[in-house]
Amino acid sequence: MALIVQKYGGTSVGNCERIKRVASRVATYRLRGDQVVVVVSAMSGVTDNLLKLSNEISQLPNEREMDVLLSTGEQVTIALLAMALHELEMPAVSLTGAQAGIVTDGVHTKAKIQNITPKKVHEMLDAGNVVIVAGFQGQTAKGQITTLGRGGSDLTAIALAAALKADLCQIYTDVDGVYTSDPRVVPNAKKINEVAYEEMLELASLGAKVMQARSVEFAQKFKVVFEVRSSLNNNPGTIVKAETKSMEDVVVRGVSLDKNQAKVTLVAVPDKPGMAARIFGALASASINVDMIVQNASHGAGAAATDLTFTVDKSELVKTRKVIESLQKEVLCREVLVDESIGKLSIVGVGMRTHSGVAAKLFETLASEKVNVEMISTSEIKISVVIRAAQAESASRAVHRAFLER
Amino acid sequence: MALIVQKYGGTSVGNCERIKRVASRVATYRLRGDQVVVVVSAMSGVTDNLLKLSNEISQLPNEREMDVLLSTGEQVTIALLAMALHELEMPAVSLTGAQAGIVTDGVHTKAKIQNITPKKVHEMLDAGNVVIVAGFQGQTAKGQITTLGRGGSDLTAIALAAALKADLCQIYTDVDGVYTSDPRVVPNAKKINEVAYEEMLELASLGAKVMQARSVEFAQKFKVVFEVRSSLNNNPGTIVKAETKSMEDVVVRGVSLDKNQAKVTLVAVPDKPGMAARIFGALASASINVDMIVQNASHGAGAAATDLTFTVDKSELVKTRKVIESLQKEVLCREVLVDESIGKLSIVGVGMRTHSGVAAKLFETLASEKVNVEMISTSEIKISVVIRAAQAESASRAVHRAFLER
Numbered sequence: 001m002a003l004i005v006q007k008y009g010g011t012s013v014g015n016c017e018r019i020k021r022v023a024s025r026v027a028t029y030r031l032r033g034d035q036v037v038v039v040v041s042a043m044s045g046v047t048d049n050l051l052k053l054s055n056e057i058s059q060l061p062n063e064r065e066m067d068v069l070l071s072t073g074e075q076v077t078i079a080l081l082a083m084a085l086h087e088l089e090m091p092a093v094s095l096t097g098a099q100a101g102i103v104t105d106g107v108h109t110k111a112k113i114q115n116i117t118p119k120k121v122h123e124m125l126d127a128g129n130v131v132i133v134a135g136f137q138g139q140t141a142k143g144q145i146t147t148l149g150r151g152g153s154d155l156t157a158i159a160l161a162a163a164l165k166a167d168l169c170q171i172y173t174d175v176d177g178v179y180t181s182d183p184r185v186v187p188n189a190k191k192i193n194e195v196a197y198e199e200m201l202e203l204a205s206l207g208a209k210v211m212q213a214r215s216v217e218f219a220q221k222f223k224v225v226f227e228v229r230s231s232l233n234n235n236p237g238t239i240v241k242a243e244t245k246s247m248e249d250v251v252v253r254g255v256s257l258d259k260n261q262a263k264v265t266l267v268a269v270p271d272k273p274g275m276a277a278r279i280f281g282a283l284a285s286a287s288i289n290v291d292m293i294v295q296n297a298s299h300g301a302g303a304a305a306t307d308l309t310f311t312v313d314k315s316e317l318v319k320t321r322k323v324i325e326s327l328q329k330e331v332l333c334r335e336v337l338v339d340e341s342i343g344k345l346s347i348v349g350v351g352m353r354t355h356s357g358v359a360a361k362l363f364e365t366l367a368s369e370k371v372n373v374e375m376i377s378t379s380e381i382k383i384s385v386v387i388r389a390a391q392a393e394s395a396s397r398a399v400h401r402a403f404l405e406r
Numbered sequence: 407m408a409l410i411v412q413k414y415g416g417t418s419v420g421n422c423e424r425i426k427r428v429a430s431r432v433a434t435y436r437l438r439g440d441q442v443v444v445v446v447s448a449m450s451g452v453t454d455n456l457l458k459l460s461n462e463i464s465q466l467p468n469e470r471e472m473d474v475l476l477s478t479g480e481q482v483t484i485a486l487l488a489m490a491l492h493e494l495e496m497p498a499v500s501l502t503g504a505q506a507g508i509v510t511d512g513v514h515t516k517a518k519i520q521n522i523t524p525k526k527v528h529e530m531l532d533a534g535n536v537v538i539v540a541g542f543q544g545q546t547a548k549g550q551i552t553t554l555g556r557g558g559s560d561l562t563a564i565a566l567a568a569a570l571k572a573d574l575c576q577i578y579t580d581v582d583g584v585y586t587s588d589p590r591v592v593p594n595a596k597k598i599n600e601v602a603y604e605e606m607l608e609l610a611s612l613g614a615k616v617m618q619a620r621s622v623e624f625a626q627k628f629k630v631v632f633e634v635r636s637s638l639n640n641n642p643g644t645i646v647k648a649e650t651k652s653m654e655d656v657v658v659r660g661v662s663l664d665k666n667q668a669k670v671t672l673v674a675v676p677d678k679p680g681m682a683a684r685i686f687g688a689l690a691s692a693s694i695n696v697d698m699i700v701q702n703a704s705h706g707a708g709a710a711a712t713d714l715t716f717t718v719d720k721s722e723l724v725k726t727r728k729v730i731e732s733l734q735k736e737v738l739c740r741e742v743l744v745d746e747s748i749g750k751l752s753i754v755g756v757g758m759r760t761h762s763g764v765a766a767k768l769f770e771t772l773a774s775e776k777v778n779v780e781m782i783s784t785s786e787i788k789i790s791v792v793i794r795a796a797q798a799e800s801a802s803r804a805v806h807r808a809f810l811e812r
Binding site for chain 2: 061082087
């Protein structure tokens with residue numbers, strides 16, 4: 001008998017028919033003798049309706065009250081799923097995040113889980129129930145309702161799996177798992193059977209978008225092995241776990257492409273100490289997430305200026321321009337160039353640590369496709385390049401072919 | 407500085423505009439220096455939508471889960487009202503029933519309040535906040551979410567007023583208060599300024615329908631003085647409180663009319679001990695609420711049979727017939743007559759205790775209108791008669807004229 005934590009997202013519980021389908025799947029596991037804890041999100045659309053209501057009342061609603069409001073979404077789903085399980089004559093009880101013992105800090109709308117005391121979950125499991133827990137929510141030690149922010153339900157599932165020492169944690173979504181690349185761009189992309197946390201992190205933050213990085217980090221920290229799989233079929237998904245020796249046999253686990261970034265170049269920034277700190281400090285204060293940073297060669301020997309290039313999400317360009325303008329008196333760069341027609345292509349794999357020549361092979365592949373590399377950034381298990389957006393998709397296919405097809 | 411508990415029902419908070427209007431009213435009290443605790447219901451329509459969802463999943467949903475589901479309705483309102491107060495720059499915090507310390511028994515969907523520990527309410531009031539509490543809900547000592555059933559939000563308000571030793575409890579509704587009769591039937595009906603709990607109870611259970619009897623009983627038990635008033639204007643409402651000497655000066659406080667009852671007569675029931683117990687026991691087991699009961703004279707001297715007449719709500723007639731049929735082998739009455747064309751007219755007033763001749767005056771008034779009295783039932787502060795439905799409204803006007811207009 002195994003203890004399984006399953007998580008179903010908003011689309012999987014989007015209406016009553018789908019909730020019934022989730023109940024059937026849960027029942028299958030329970031009937032074969034497993035103990036099952038189910039974490040659910042709000043039904044898709046419900047959260048948007050609540051946001052619309054709050055928007056009618058206030059343009060800048062209080063965050064404590066937003067949490068009181070939004071947490072009702074998951075509470076509706078847990079009750080309905082419990083009822084659906086009862087219809088299958090399956091004992092089931094629902095618990096809010098607070099009732100399940102999920103204690104968070106007091107940072108409303110993006111609280112962090114501090115600890116979980118799953119006493120009630122254990123009691124109810126031991127009494128033979130399927131236990132259904134509202135994802136995305138918890139309470140502070142003082143009993144205030146909190147929500148966990150984006151990807152919160154995944155986090156609830158993984159944190160519960162850790163606290164309960166579950167044998168298995170399944171994250172149900174609308175894709176079959178993690179792919180070697182986006183199948184819409186690279187038709188030859190294949191589902192990955194096993195992936196290391198580090199690889200998943202790089203893939204997640206690079207636009208694979210299956211899961212938020214924070215949930216993967218949490219899983220890594222608490223050594224929770226989990227499986228990403230589809231709620232639409234019974235195919236096995238992708239197992240995410242700690243790196244093993246055999247994983248290093250694969251040099252590149254995946255190729256990802258992010259076309260949502262823009263490149264910002266500050267031309268001829270005075271080349272003196274503290275300048276970069278000033279610029280990126282100001283961007284960070286404005287909560288702008290800077291991804292790649294490259295400082296180019298100085299403008300000729302002994303020149304007192306340098307070019308500074310970085311990438312940000314396109315949605316943050318307006319804010320970025322404002323911050324740079326506000327610095328003009330201090331920074332005094334000659335001009336600011338913005339380029340939105342770029343693609344960021346990355347290859348990821350723990351095997352890179354032990355295999356040499358990966359970068360060279362990447363550059364060769366791109367060169368043979370006549371793709372110019374504009375920026376390069378590397379980490380232990382990742383190489384990213386910025387290239388023209390127009391070439392990004394064909395380049396992805398070529399790189400995938402070179403590293404992942406044979 | 408007074409401590410005021412205000413309760414607003416589903417219509418008063420039916421959309422965001424109305425919630426803003428409630429916020430303005432609450433702010434007026436707060437700004438004049440009072441401490442304010444606000445109890446709210448779910449926005450009108452919200453509970454129906456939740457019921458519809460549960461109905462799609464299950465015809466007979468589990469009651470524990472119904473409470474988890476339905477309690478989200480009030481939770482949405484408390485958050486939105488808090489936001490609306492913030493827009494008026496008024497500090498405000500929301501609390502669910504559980505957070506407000508409302509502890510109930512474990513009878514889901516119709517839980518009874520066992521005690522209230524309003525520690526958090528006090529803390530938040532002392533910090534200068536308007537405190538907004540979700541009506542209709544609480545939790546068991548073991549932390550299970552419960553709801554209080556019909557009229558639950560009124561009950562929350564009155565119980566909180568008792569626990570907080572509030573100076574004032576205002577129940578806001580869509581009528582100006584309690585009237586001497588239904589103004590749609592009796593155009594001369596006037597708003598009552600003060601009414602005793604007992605009178606309110608008789609008027610409430612007799613179709614005045616302003617409040618459920620259980621809330622009035624709770625107020626009576628814990629000596630909570632409350633005011634029923636309109637959320638649509640600033641008119642003073644009706645104060646409901648313990649009987650005072652001066653109240654006895656008014657013989658009749660109100661005239662009420664209930665046209666939703668039907669009369670059932672069992673003709674020639676064997677006149678032997680235990681027969682009535684058998685019949686009304688069976689009706690009670692089927693949860694049928696019997697109102698008036700009259701056993702008529704026996705069929706002639708020494709006859710072994712008697713007629714038994716009682717009234718039930720029309721909506722329970724089908725169930726009633728079934729129960730009576732199931733008893734036919736034992737009870738063996740000659741026939742069962744059902745009459746749905748009746749009206750039950752009642753006069754209510756604590757003054758009846760000290761004034762004689764009230765019944766005589768009622769019967770004279772009805773006689774002068776050529777109204778035949780078919781059944782009579784009396785209590786210390788009430789006289790009810792069953793008359794023809796067709797005459798019920800004109801009779802109400804005549805009785806109102808005789809007792810309440812001069």
